[in-house]
Amino acid sequence: xxxxxxxxxxxxxxxxxxxxxxxxxxxxxxxxxxxxxxxxxxxxxxxxxxxxxxxxxxxxxxxxxxxxxxxxxxxxxxxxxxxxxxxxxxxxxxxxxxxxxxxxxxxxxxxxxxxxxxxxxxxxxxxxxxxxxxxxxxxxxxxxxxxxxxxxxxxxxxxxxxxxxxxxxxxxxxxxxxxxxxxxxxxxxxxxxxxxxxxxxxxxxxxxxxxxxxxxxxxxxxxxxxxxxxxxxxxxxxxxxxxxxxxxxxxxxxxxxxxxxxxxxxxxxxxxxxxxxxxxxxxxxxxxxxxxxxxxxxxxxxxxxxxxxxxxxxxxx
Numbered sequence: 001x002x003x004x005x006x007x008x009x010x011x012x013x014x015x016x017x018x019x020x021x022x023x024x025x026x027x028x029x030x031x032x033x034x035x036x037x038x039x040x041x042x043x044x045x046x047x048x049x050x051x052x053x054x055x056x057x058x059x060x061x062x063x064x065x066x067x068x069x070x071x072x073x074x075x076x077x078x079x080x081x082x083x084x085x086x087x088x089x090x091x092x093x094x095x096x097x098x099x100x101x102x103x104x105x106x107x108x109x110x111x112x113x114x115x116x117x118x119x120x121x122x123x124x125x126x127x128x129x130x131x132x133x134x135x136x137x138x139x140x141x142x143x144x145x146x147x148x149x150x151x152x153x154x155x156x157x158x159x160x161x162x163x164x165x166x167x168x169x170x171x172x173x174x175x176x177x178x179x180x181x182x183x184x185x186x187x188x189x190x191x192x193x194x195x196x197x198x199x200x201x202x203x204x205x206x207x208x209x210x211x212x213x214x215x216x217x218x219x220x221x222x223x224x225x226x227x228x229x230x231x232x233x234x235x236x237x238x239x240x241x242x243x244x245x246x247x248x249x250x251x252x253x254x255x256x257x258x259x260x261x262x263x264x265x266x267x268x269x270x271x272x273x274x275x276x277x278x279x280x281x282x283x284x285x286x287x288x289x290x291x292x293x294x295x296x297x298x299x300x301x302x303x304x305x306x307x308x309x310x311x312x313x314x315x316x317x
């Protein structure tokens with residue numbers, strides 16, 4: 001990793017699972033997760049190859065290439081009622097980006113519906129790969145959320161909060177095209193914070209993800225081939241009373257190779273009420289920063305305004 005990337009922690013989750021919850025090892029890793037997400041809002045995660053095999057991720061990337069190589073008229077058949085989920089390509093603001101978003105891709109019927117639309121003759125390999133990988137990433141996100149709860153020493157009653165924060169999954173698959181002028185880098189995804197609880201992302205060998213630090217310095221993440229990136233979204237920032245940082249990030253494209261990435265966004269259901277735990281409010285150090293809200297209301301506000309500071313503008317106390 002480059003010297004700039006040393007700022008972003010890299011945590012090895014090999015051997016970390018629900019079986020050690022409450023153990024010394026669990027508490028130690030929970031502390032590291034909390035520290036990374038409070039300081040940077042993200043970290044690079046290395047995981048047990050037996051639990052998420054590299055071959056599974058490679059098969060996903062191969063299937064995505066096949067997906068994005070389909071005729072444009074086929075891809076445009078995919079339409080979703082969720083904002084930013086329908087197939088998008090060559091938008092003026094994102095000239096290098098093509099993307100699909102699939103809700104709860106770990107549910108077999110949803111994975112099958114998507115692949116059957118794209119490949120009427122069927123594509124059982126990609127369907128199974130997408131479903132399995134989405135499921136594993138969603139489970140890993142839940143494990144991280146439980147670590148966050150435990151690191152703040154919150155009572156067990158907040159386990160239901162954690163369940164609510166992750167009861168929907170959204171898989172987004174993305175292709176970033178080669179810039180027209182290889183001499184200069186071009187922006188492929190504008191600076192933004194995620195409107196999710198937690199995001200977990202995997203990419204091919206082409207780098208391009210840049211994160212803004214709390215000191216407003218942009219750094220490019222040099223993500224190892226077998227590494228995932230974990231990013232705090234607006235919802236988790238609000239629930240944690242701003243203790244966890246939701247970093248602004250963007251994608252820049254350089255060079256002569258296309259970039260493929262896929263991300264599992266952990267989300268609440270739209271009618272779920274999100275409220276800061278009283279234990280995370282301290283009038284002197286951590287006064288209440290965000291009022292309670294439902295995820296659906298916040299999403300509607302953001303889509304209608306596209307404000308960069310939507311969280312503070314809509315929910316700030």
